Amino acid sequence: MFLFIVFAAIAVVAALGVILSRKPVYSALFLLLNFATLAAMYILLQAQFLAAVQIIVYAGAIVVLFLFVVMLIGGGELGPGDRETSRQGAALRSLVSLSNGLPKGDKETRKQGDAATSLASPHGSAAPRLRGSLALVLAVLLLAAVGYGLVTGHLFPVQGNAAAFGQGSVEAIGAALYTDYLLPFELTSVLLLVGMVGAVVLAKNEG
Amino acid sequence: MVPTSSYLILSAVLFCIGVVGVLIRRNVLIIFMSVEMMLNAVNLTFAALAKHFLQLNGQIFVLMAMVVAAAEVAVGLAIVMTVVRHKDTTNIEDVNLLKG
Numbered sequence: 001m002f003l004f005i006v007f008a009a010i011a012v013v014a015a016l017g018v019i020l021s022r023k024p025v026y027s028a029l030f031l032l033l034n035f036a037t038l039a040a041m042y043i044l045l046q047a048q049f050l051a052a053v054q055i056i057v058y059a060g061a062i063v064v065l066f067l068f069v070v071m072l073i074g075g076g077e078l079g080p081g082d083r084e085t086s087r088q089g090a091a092l093r094s095l096v097s098l099s100n101g102l103p104k105g106d107k108e109t110r111k112q113g114d115a116a117t118s119l120a121s122p123h124g125s126a127a128p129r130l131r132g133s134l135a136l137v138l139a140v141l142l143l144a145a146v147g148y149g150l151v152t153g154h155l156f157p158v159q160g161n162a163a164a165f166g167q168g169s170v171e172a173i174g175a176a177l178y179t180d181y182l183l184p185f186e187l188t189s190v191l192l193l194v195g196m197v198g199a200v201v202l203a204k205n206e207g
Numbered sequence: 208m209v210p211t212s213s214y215l216i217l218s219a220v221l222f223c224i225g226v227v228g229v230l231i232r233r234n235v236l237i238i239f240m241s242v243e244m245m246l247n248a249v250n251l252t253f254a255a256l257a258k259h260f261l262q263l264n265g266q267i268f269v270l271m272a273m274v275v276a277a278a279e280v281a282v283g284l285a286i287v288m289t290v291v292r293h294k295d296t297t298n299i300e301d302v303n304l305l306k307g
Contacts, residue, residue: 001208001209004209004213004214008213008217011217011221012217012220012221012224015221015224015225015244016224018224018228018237018240018241018244019224019225019227019228019231019232019237019241021237024234024236024237024240024297027236027237027240028236028240031240031243031244034221034244034247035247038247038250038251041214041217041251041254042251042254044209045214045254045255045257045258046258047254047257047258047266047269049266050250050254050266050269050270053270053273054250054273057273057276057277058243058247058273058276061277062243062276062277062280065280065281065284066236066239066240066280066284069236069284069287069288070236072288073287073288073291073297172263173263173266173267173270176263176264176267177267177270180267181267184267184271188271188274188275191274191275191278192274192277192278194278195277195278195279195281195282196278196281198281198282198285199281199282199284199285202282202285202286202288202289203285203288203289205289
Protein backbone atom coordinates (compact mmCIF):
# COMPACT_ATOMS: atom_id res chain seq x y z
CA MET A 1 0.00 0.00 0.00
CA PHE A 2 2.89 2.32 0.83
CA LEU A 3 4.43 1.87 -2.62
CA PHE A 4 1.07 2.39 -4.27
CA ILE A 5 0.57 5.68 -2.45
CA VAL A 6 4.01 6.92 -3.46
CA PHE A 7 3.49 5.94 -7.09
CA ALA A 8 -0.01 7.43 -7.14
CA ALA A 9 1.24 10.74 -5.74
CA ILE A 10 4.03 10.90 -8.31
CA ALA A 11 1.61 10.06 -11.13
CA VAL A 12 -0.91 12.71 -10.11
CA VAL A 13 1.70 15.44 -9.63
CA ALA A 14 3.32 14.57 -12.96
CA ALA A 15 -0.07 14.70 -14.66
CA LEU A 16 -0.72 18.12 -13.15
CA GLY A 17 2.74 19.15 -14.35
CA VAL A 18 1.82 18.10 -17.89
CA ILE A 19 -1.23 20.31 -18.06
CA LEU A 20 0.12 23.25 -16.06
CA SER A 21 3.55 23.72 -17.66
CA ARG A 22 3.87 26.63 -20.04
CA LYS A 23 6.54 25.05 -22.20
CA PRO A 24 5.66 21.88 -24.14
CA VAL A 25 9.14 20.51 -23.41
CA TYR A 26 8.40 20.43 -19.70
CA SER A 27 5.02 18.89 -20.43
CA ALA A 28 6.64 16.14 -22.48
CA LEU A 29 9.14 15.37 -19.72
CA PHE A 30 6.42 15.31 -17.07
CA LEU A 31 4.53 12.98 -19.41
CA LEU A 32 7.57 10.71 -19.44
CA LEU A 33 7.55 10.66 -15.64
CA ASN A 34 3.85 9.83 -15.67
CA PHE A 35 4.38 6.92 -18.07
CA ALA A 36 7.28 5.56 -16.03
CA THR A 37 5.16 5.68 -12.88
CA LEU A 38 2.37 3.82 -14.64
CA ALA A 39 4.88 1.16 -15.67
CA ALA A 40 5.73 0.70 -11.99
CA MET A 41 2.00 0.42 -11.32
CA TYR A 42 1.76 -2.36 -13.90
CA ILE A 43 4.46 -4.25 -12.03
CA LEU A 44 2.46 -3.82 -8.83
CA LEU A 45 -0.47 -5.30 -10.77
CA GLN A 46 1.65 -8.29 -11.82
CA ALA A 47 1.60 -7.25 -15.46
CA GLN A 48 5.32 -7.36 -16.11
CA PHE A 49 5.02 -7.62 -19.87
CA LEU A 50 2.74 -4.59 -19.94
CA ALA A 51 5.28 -2.67 -17.87
CA ALA A 52 8.02 -3.45 -20.37
CA VAL A 53 5.79 -2.54 -23.31
CA GLN A 54 4.75 0.64 -21.54
CA ILE A 55 8.36 1.72 -21.17
CA ILE A 56 9.31 0.72 -24.72
CA VAL A 57 6.29 2.04 -26.59
CA TYR A 58 5.21 5.04 -24.53
CA ALA A 59 8.40 6.27 -22.94
CA GLY A 60 10.64 5.10 -25.75
CA ALA A 61 8.62 5.93 -28.84
CA ILE A 62 5.76 8.28 -28.13
CA VAL A 63 7.52 10.72 -25.80
CA VAL A 64 10.52 10.82 -28.13
CA LEU A 65 8.15 11.59 -31.01
CA PHE A 66 6.62 14.39 -28.95
CA LEU A 67 10.06 15.76 -28.14
CA PHE A 68 11.05 15.66 -31.81
CA VAL A 69 7.98 17.64 -32.81
CA VAL A 70 8.50 20.13 -29.97
CA MET A 71 12.08 20.67 -31.08
CA LEU A 72 11.10 20.93 -34.75
CA ILE A 73 8.52 23.64 -34.15
CA GLY A 74 10.83 25.87 -32.23
CA GLY A 75 12.20 24.81 -28.90
CA GLY A 76 8.87 24.82 -27.15
CA GLU A 77 8.84 28.49 -26.22
CA LEU A 78 5.29 29.71 -26.46
CA GLY A 79 5.04 32.78 -28.63
CA PRO A 80 2.62 35.62 -27.90
CA GLY A 81 0.13 34.08 -30.30
CA ASP A 82 0.07 30.93 -28.23
CA ARG A 83 -0.68 32.64 -24.96
CA GLU A 84 -3.81 31.41 -23.33
CA THR A 85 -6.74 33.70 -23.85
CA SER A 86 -8.03 35.49 -20.77
CA ARG A 87 -11.02 33.22 -20.51
CA GLN A 88 -8.84 30.15 -20.42
CA GLY A 89 -6.48 31.87 -18.05
CA ALA A 90 -9.33 32.63 -15.69
CA ALA A 91 -10.56 29.06 -15.94
CA LEU A 92 -7.07 27.82 -15.21
CA ARG A 93 -6.72 30.14 -12.22
CA SER A 94 -10.07 29.20 -10.77
CA LEU A 95 -9.29 25.55 -11.34
CA VAL A 96 -5.97 25.84 -9.57
CA SER A 97 -7.48 27.69 -6.65
CA LEU A 98 -10.26 25.12 -6.56
CA SER A 99 -7.76 22.30 -6.46
CA ASN A 100 -6.07 24.09 -3.59
CA GLY A 101 -9.38 23.63 -1.85
CA LEU A 102 -9.60 27.20 -0.56
CA PRO A 103 -12.04 29.17 -2.72
CA LYS A 104 -12.75 31.59 0.14
CA GLY A 105 -13.84 34.88 -1.31
CA ASP A 106 -12.89 36.51 -4.52
CA LYS A 107 -9.80 38.30 -3.32
CA GLU A 108 -8.16 35.28 -1.83
CA THR A 109 -9.01 33.24 -4.89
CA ARG A 110 -7.44 35.87 -7.09
CA LYS A 111 -4.36 36.00 -4.93
CA GLN A 112 -3.92 32.26 -5.16
CA GLY A 113 -4.62 32.41 -8.85
CA ASP A 114 -1.89 35.00 -9.29
CA ALA A 115 0.49 32.83 -7.34
CA ALA A 116 -0.42 29.92 -9.57
CA THR A 117 0.07 32.02 -12.70
CA SER A 118 3.43 33.22 -11.53
CA LEU A 119 4.30 29.61 -10.90
CA ALA A 120 3.23 28.77 -14.43
CA SER A 121 4.83 31.82 -15.99
CA PRO A 122 7.93 31.33 -18.11
CA HIS A 123 9.20 34.83 -17.29
CA GLY A 124 9.65 34.43 -13.57
CA SER A 125 13.20 33.36 -12.89
CA ALA A 126 12.39 31.24 -9.84
CA ALA A 127 9.50 29.35 -11.41
CA PRO A 128 11.37 27.16 -13.93
CA ARG A 129 13.98 26.29 -11.35
CA LEU A 130 11.24 25.39 -8.89
CA ARG A 131 9.51 23.21 -11.44
CA GLY A 132 12.76 21.60 -12.46
CA SER A 133 13.62 20.78 -8.88
CA LEU A 134 10.09 19.45 -8.39
CA ALA A 135 10.53 17.14 -11.36
CA LEU A 136 13.94 16.08 -10.07
CA VAL A 137 12.51 15.30 -6.64
CA LEU A 138 9.68 13.31 -8.22
CA ALA A 139 12.05 11.32 -10.42
CA VAL A 140 14.39 10.55 -7.53
CA LEU A 141 11.39 9.57 -5.44
CA LEU A 142 10.22 7.21 -8.19
CA LEU A 143 13.65 5.60 -8.43
CA ALA A 144 13.87 5.31 -4.64
CA ALA A 145 10.43 3.73 -4.47
CA VAL A 146 11.27 1.23 -7.21
CA GLY A 147 14.54 0.40 -5.46
CA TYR A 148 12.74 -0.01 -2.14
CA GLY A 149 10.21 -2.31 -3.81
CA LEU A 150 12.97 -4.38 -5.37
CA VAL A 151 14.95 -4.66 -2.15
CA THR A 152 12.01 -5.55 0.05
CA GLY A 153 10.43 -7.79 -2.58
CA HIS A 154 7.16 -5.90 -2.86
CA LEU A 155 7.61 -5.55 -6.60
CA PHE A 156 8.17 -9.24 -7.17
CA PRO A 157 5.19 -11.26 -8.33
CA VAL A 158 3.23 -12.91 -5.57
CA GLN A 159 3.26 -16.65 -5.95
CA GLY A 160 -0.16 -17.51 -4.49
CA ASN A 161 -3.23 -16.89 -6.61
CA ALA A 162 -1.08 -15.48 -9.36
CA ALA A 163 -0.27 -18.91 -10.74
CA ALA A 164 -3.65 -19.12 -12.45
CA PHE A 165 -3.18 -15.58 -13.62
CA GLY A 166 0.05 -16.48 -15.36
CA GLN A 167 1.62 -13.50 -13.63
CA GLY A 168 1.19 -11.44 -16.75
CA SER A 169 4.18 -13.19 -18.23
CA VAL A 170 5.09 -13.16 -21.87
CA GLU A 171 4.15 -16.83 -22.12
CA ALA A 172 0.61 -16.38 -20.86
CA ILE A 173 0.02 -13.22 -22.88
CA GLY A 174 1.43 -14.79 -26.02
CA ALA A 175 -0.74 -17.87 -25.62
CA ALA A 176 -3.86 -15.73 -25.33
CA LEU A 177 -2.78 -13.35 -28.07
CA TYR A 178 -2.07 -16.00 -30.69
CA THR A 179 -5.09 -18.19 -30.02
CA ASP A 180 -8.14 -16.33 -28.76
CA TYR A 181 -7.17 -12.91 -30.04
CA LEU A 182 -5.54 -13.82 -33.33
CA LEU A 183 -7.90 -11.79 -35.52
CA PRO A 184 -7.62 -8.56 -33.48
CA PHE A 185 -3.87 -9.06 -33.39
CA GLU A 186 -3.70 -9.27 -37.17
CA LEU A 187 -6.03 -6.29 -37.52
CA THR A 188 -3.72 -4.15 -35.40
CA SER A 189 -1.00 -4.75 -37.98
CA VAL A 190 -3.31 -3.29 -40.62
CA LEU A 191 -3.97 -0.36 -38.28
CA LEU A 192 -0.27 0.26 -37.82
CA LEU A 193 0.27 0.08 -41.58
CA VAL A 194 -2.51 2.60 -42.17
CA GLY A 195 -1.07 4.90 -39.53
CA MET A 196 2.39 4.66 -41.05
CA VAL A 197 1.15 5.38 -44.56
CA GLY A 198 -0.94 8.27 -43.28
CA ALA A 199 2.00 9.81 -41.47
CA VAL A 200 4.24 9.48 -44.51
CA VAL A 201 1.61 10.99 -46.82
CA LEU A 202 1.01 13.91 -44.44
CA ALA A 203 4.72 14.51 -44.04
CA LYS A 204 5.44 14.31 -47.77
CA ASN A 205 2.59 16.49 -48.96
CA GLU A 206 4.24 19.86 -49.52
CA GLY A 207 1.31 21.67 -51.10
CA MET B 208 -2.48 -5.74 -0.68
CA VAL B 209 -3.80 -2.75 -2.51
CA PRO B 210 -7.55 -2.89 -3.16
CA THR B 211 -8.70 -2.62 -6.75
CA SER B 212 -10.83 0.40 -5.94
CA SER B 213 -7.78 2.53 -5.20
CA TYR B 214 -6.40 1.76 -8.66
CA LEU B 215 -9.75 2.70 -10.16
CA ILE B 216 -9.84 5.95 -8.19
CA LEU B 217 -6.31 6.82 -9.27
CA SER B 218 -7.12 6.14 -12.90
CA ALA B 219 -10.26 8.24 -12.64
CA VAL B 220 -8.21 11.10 -11.20
CA LEU B 221 -5.65 10.81 -13.99
CA PHE B 222 -8.42 10.69 -16.59
CA CYS B 223 -10.02 13.82 -15.14
CA ILE B 224 -6.69 15.64 -15.16
CA GLY B 225 -6.38 14.71 -18.84
CA VAL B 226 -9.89 16.02 -19.57
CA VAL B 227 -9.10 19.28 -17.80
CA GLY B 228 -5.90 19.56 -19.82
CA VAL B 229 -7.80 19.14 -23.08
CA LEU B 230 -10.33 21.76 -21.99
CA ILE B 231 -8.07 24.50 -20.66
CA ARG B 232 -4.98 24.34 -22.85
CA ARG B 233 -4.82 25.87 -26.31
CA ASN B 234 -1.54 24.34 -27.42
CA VAL B 235 -2.31 21.39 -29.64
CA LEU B 236 0.76 19.46 -28.46
CA ILE B 237 -0.29 19.64 -24.83
CA ILE B 238 -3.80 18.62 -25.84
CA PHE B 239 -2.29 15.56 -27.49
CA MET B 240 -0.32 14.78 -24.35
CA SER B 241 -3.50 15.05 -22.29
CA VAL B 242 -5.21 12.60 -24.64
CA GLU B 243 -2.31 10.21 -24.15
CA MET B 244 -2.67 10.57 -20.40
CA MET B 245 -6.35 9.71 -20.66
CA LEU B 246 -5.54 6.61 -22.72
CA ASN B 247 -3.02 5.60 -20.06
CA ALA B 248 -5.57 6.05 -17.30
CA VAL B 249 -7.94 3.72 -19.12
CA ASN B 250 -5.11 1.23 -19.57
CA LEU B 251 -4.50 1.29 -15.84
CA THR B 252 -8.18 0.50 -15.30
CA PHE B 253 -7.93 -2.48 -17.64
CA ALA B 254 -4.83 -3.81 -15.90
CA ALA B 255 -6.35 -3.35 -12.44
CA LEU B 256 -9.51 -5.19 -13.42
CA ALA B 257 -7.50 -7.94 -15.10
CA LYS B 258 -5.75 -8.45 -11.77
CA HIS B 259 -9.04 -8.25 -9.92
CA PHE B 260 -10.73 -10.96 -11.97
CA LEU B 261 -7.49 -12.90 -12.58
CA GLN B 262 -8.06 -12.90 -16.32
CA LEU B 263 -5.68 -11.90 -19.04
CA ASN B 264 -8.28 -10.33 -21.34
CA GLY B 265 -7.75 -6.91 -19.81
CA GLN B 266 -4.03 -7.04 -20.45
CA ILE B 267 -4.60 -8.05 -24.07
CA PHE B 268 -6.89 -5.08 -24.43
CA VAL B 269 -4.23 -2.80 -22.97
CA LEU B 270 -1.88 -4.00 -25.71
CA MET B 271 -4.48 -3.16 -28.37
CA ALA B 272 -4.99 0.29 -26.83
CA MET B 273 -1.25 0.87 -26.93
CA VAL B 274 -1.15 0.02 -30.64
CA VAL B 275 -4.02 2.40 -31.31
CA ALA B 276 -2.30 5.11 -29.28
CA ALA B 277 0.95 4.67 -31.22
CA ALA B 278 -0.82 4.93 -34.58
CA GLU B 279 -2.84 7.90 -33.34
CA VAL B 280 0.24 9.75 -32.17
CA ALA B 281 2.07 9.16 -35.45
CA VAL B 282 -0.81 10.50 -37.55
CA GLY B 283 -1.67 13.26 -35.09
CA LEU B 284 1.83 14.63 -34.89
CA ALA B 285 2.11 14.50 -38.68
CA ILE B 286 -1.07 16.59 -38.81
CA VAL B 287 0.43 19.00 -36.27
CA MET B 288 3.56 19.35 -38.37
CA THR B 289 1.46 20.02 -41.48
CA VAL B 290 -0.59 22.65 -39.65
CA VAL B 291 2.56 24.30 -38.34
CA ARG B 292 4.02 24.34 -41.85
CA HIS B 293 0.89 25.97 -43.28
CA LYS B 294 -0.19 28.35 -40.51
CA ASP B 295 2.91 28.63 -38.31
CA THR B 296 1.03 28.13 -35.09
CA THR B 297 0.21 25.45 -32.56
CA ASN B 298 -2.70 27.35 -31.08
CA ILE B 299 -5.94 25.60 -31.94
CA GLU B 300 -7.80 28.91 -31.78
CA ASP B 301 -6.06 29.83 -35.03
CA VAL B 302 -6.94 26.59 -36.78
CA ASN B 303 -10.61 26.89 -37.63
CA LEU B 304 -10.77 25.84 -41.27
CA LEU B 305 -13.82 23.67 -40.67
CA LYS B 306 -15.74 26.40 -38.88
CA GLY B 307 -18.02 27.19 -41.82
